[in-house]
Amino acid sequence: MKFSDFVSVEAIRPSIVADSKEGVIREMTQSLVDAEKIATSEMDSIVKAIMKREDLGSTGIGRGVAVPHTKHPSVSRLVGTVAISERGVDFESLDGEPVQLFFLLVSPPDRPGDHLRALENISRQLRDDAFCKTLKEAGGPQEVWRLLEDADAQSIAS
């Protein structure tokens, strides 16, 4: 599954201001509401579900990356967005490092395979240090989107 299959360009936030875990999750969920990918009325429920998942163990998977996520019945297909924090946020990551890159995913409960394939793609790309670095330094949503598209094109070619 490619980035362009689940990332909404309108919801990309290359410079989030939140400085807490919940703040980041709320800001990113709001971006999906603004992009009309999730319903306003579902926002609180989704934020709550993502926080509940974080309670089970941080989705800060190391290397300054976190993938907060949840299943939620209000979506009919996997939706996601990307956010970048210039300063980094304490996300209780597995390696203890602050997180700068966030990929937030909301998936329909009956599609675990899609969720796995999105995680697979994110992990595969993020093993590339150069990709992480350029993404962290991206200036605007369009630049982030272009980097994701480039990554998609490369994964098809390889």
Place this chain on the structure above:
Amino acid sequence: MTTGRTKNPIDETHSCEVIVTNEQGLHARPADLVAREAQRWESRIEFIGKSQRVDGKSILDLLTLAAEEGTHLVVEATGPDAREALDAIGNLFNKKFASNESSTITNTEKTQQERHVSGSSARINTATCESVAERNTNS
């Protein structure tokens, strides 16, 4: 643990096959649990999927397997504590990563549903992991 390598100059390689049996597959939380378990051992631990071999101590690597429910994976451990490491990892898979995800199908039933011809041999291998893991727990 840190002195294990010098005490055991000959590194052994052991492997076993595991099957992902939880409904959600090897997603972030199980991958985290597996990587943490693997990191406890000195041995090099690798997972071999359909088309790739990845580092079992890296959550990112494990996630690239995109291992859905029913996926068969070979776990290979090389080092002084290879066998114990496999026991521990096999045990995690056998107990579905100790997850509380609901599943109405038992391991065996699910394996029988597998359309792969290799299902029967995989079942034996998993059983091997299971029995070794049980010994480990009892000791």
